[in-house]
Amino acid sequence: METNGKLCPSSKLSKGAYLLGIKNEENKIDILSEPVKVDGELLEKFNTHDTKAEKALRFTNKCVQSGCKQWTGEKCGVIDNILEKVEEKYIEDNLPDCAIRSTCRWYFQEGASACKVCTLVTTYVEDPTDDKFLTY
Secondary structure, eight states: OOOSSOEEEEEOOOTTOEEEEEEOTTSOEEEEEEEEEOOHHHHHHHHTSSSOGGGTEEEEEEOOGGGSTTBOSSSBHHHHHHHHHSOGGGSOSSOOOOTTGGGBHHHHHHTHHHHHHHTTOOSOOSOTTOOSSOOO
């Protein structure tokens, strides 16, 4: 996957995005060894389900900075929020394998700390009060 800028590691489903990971039985995201481009066929497939794709899948796409409601004016506010709220016992000891780390917005901002909580992030959940695993 090529990019000239930073990638958002928790983007919404859209044509041109890439499937980055899949939620497992422990409600953590298993990061794919290589992201899969969301073409028209995949987009249609993901959109035919009654549930939002972002409940079980994580997508990546270009970081649009000020074009995103999570942009603070200087950086992505999501990773700061996550690092502030996550309980120590859920933080990974090791960095998960990740194909986008070199261009990841969160890694660029917070380094390895971002990677150690990345698998806890779900882009969409039904109950926003359940912050054992974080959403935004």
